Amino acid sequence: MIASSPMQKRGAQHERWLSLVEHINRKVVGQPEAAKRYARAILAGEMGLTRKGRPRSFLIKLGPTGTGKTSMTVAASELLYGTDAIIRLNMAEFQEKRDLARLLGENRNDNGYLGDELDRLRKAGGHMLLVDEIEKAHKDIANVFLGMEGATVTMANGKTYYLDDIHCIVTSNLGSADAMEMGNLPYALVAEHIEQEAMTHFRPEVWARFTDKIVFRGLTYRVQEQIARDMLTDEARFQSARLGREIVIGDGVFRFIVAQGFHETLGARPMRNTVEYHVRAGIVEKILECLAEKGIELPKDWESEESQALLKAIVQTLPGSKLRLELVGQELKIRTE
Numbered sequence: 001m002i003a004s005s006p007m008q009k010r011g012a013q014h015e016r017w018l019s020l021v022e023h024i025n026r027k028v029v030g031q032p033e034a035a036k037r038y039a040r041a042i043l044a045g046e047m048g049l050t051r052k053g054r055p056r057s058f059l060i061k062l063g064p065t066g067t068g069k070t071s072m073t074v075a076a077s078e079l080l081y082g083t084d085a086i087i088r089l090n091m092a093e094f095q096e097k098r099d100l101a102r103l104l105g106e107n108r109n110d111n112g113y114l115g116d117e118l119d120r121l122r123k124a125g126g127h128m129l130l131v132d133e134i135e136k137a138h139k140d141i142a143n144v145f146l147g148m149e150g151a152t153v154t155m156a157n158g159k160t161y162y163l164d165d166i167h168c169i170v171t172s173n174l175g176s177a178d179a180m181e182m183g184n185l186p187y188a189l190v191a192e193h194i195e196q197e198a199m200t201h202f203r204p205e206v207w208a209r210f211t212d213k214i215v216f217r218g219l220t221y222r223v224q225e226q227i228a229r230d231m232l233t234d235e236a237r238f239q240s241a242r243l244g245r246e247i248v249i250g251d252g253v254f255r256f257i258v259a260q261g262f263h264e265t266l267g268a269r270p271m272r273n274t275v276e277y278h279v280r281a282g283i284v285e286k287i288l289e290c291l292a293e294k295g296i297e298l299p300k301d302w303e304s305e306e307s308q309a310l311l312k313a314i315v316q317t318l319p320g321s322k323l324r325l326e327l328v329g330q331e332l333k334i335r336t337e
Ligand SMILES: Nc1ncnc2c1ncn2[C@@H]1O[C@H](COP(=O)(O)OP(=O)(O)OP(=O)(O)O)[C@@H](O)[C@H]1O
Pocket: 027, 028, 029, 030, 031, 063, 064, 065, 066, 067, 068, 069, 070, 071, 072, 132, 133, 171, 172, 173, 219, 227, 267, 268, 269, 272
């Protein structure tokens, strides 16, 4: 008998390849063109169609904040290689020249953060290196990634890593200032405009090195509505499992969340916070009510399994079968039914 590995659980390779576009479109709403382009670029690398001695792919994702650039990278990596089999570098944490030593190591005994992460990636069976917000990096640090001509990187301890089996995904907001006003224009026009704007920030030889440029558009009201619906359903499902009791979403909740969470320029970022805050606040109030009524003594280590079981037991004492999330004034409250 063949032992089941995480690989097998994620389905056969060809199934993962075939479902990649659909998978990322489900996770990242309203970016069908970017999803298709991204999936094709990644699969070209996976199938060995890209040049030897270079990274499997070397892509830049452009577009306004909160539109799915990071999430799409993570979603694809999860499907292809499994959870956490990805290196995520946020360049906002590498803005100073001295951060270079943290990245590549300080001395002969130091493999650096990147070296350690590459070791972890190999062990996890992943092939994706995400370099987020490249414009924030110190220029020497940006050059480690942008200058990856030979697909190698050497750490302070002398250890060289070959990156020819790696997809290097760079993301940036450069050139995206006008993206929201272009909300209803055809994708090709938006993409061309953002690419033109962004390329002025890079040296021409660096710009030419990207095997593909993938533009994300600003998120319209309609798209943000769909995202709100998905997030609300997800959060209710997550909390239902946590509490051991089904949570249904009552009338008015969805409209309230969309009205609170829609944002012109910040994309879907505020929506996630809005959903999480209001749903959780409603649950917190209900639990506090239960605790006050019953005077239950809680253990100190609230994270333990027993505590979580106790939480479920407290919720079980509520009458009815379902918990209904309802809008009361400007707050979400839990009603039992
Ligand atoms: N198109 C989308 N569909 C669904 N969720 C989205 C979408 N865009 C963003 N989100 C949600 O918004 C949050 C931020 O998304 P993400 O980090 O992917 O944005 P980004 O484009 O990388 O932004 P930044 O330019 O600031 O790095 C995440 O919680 C993500 O789930």
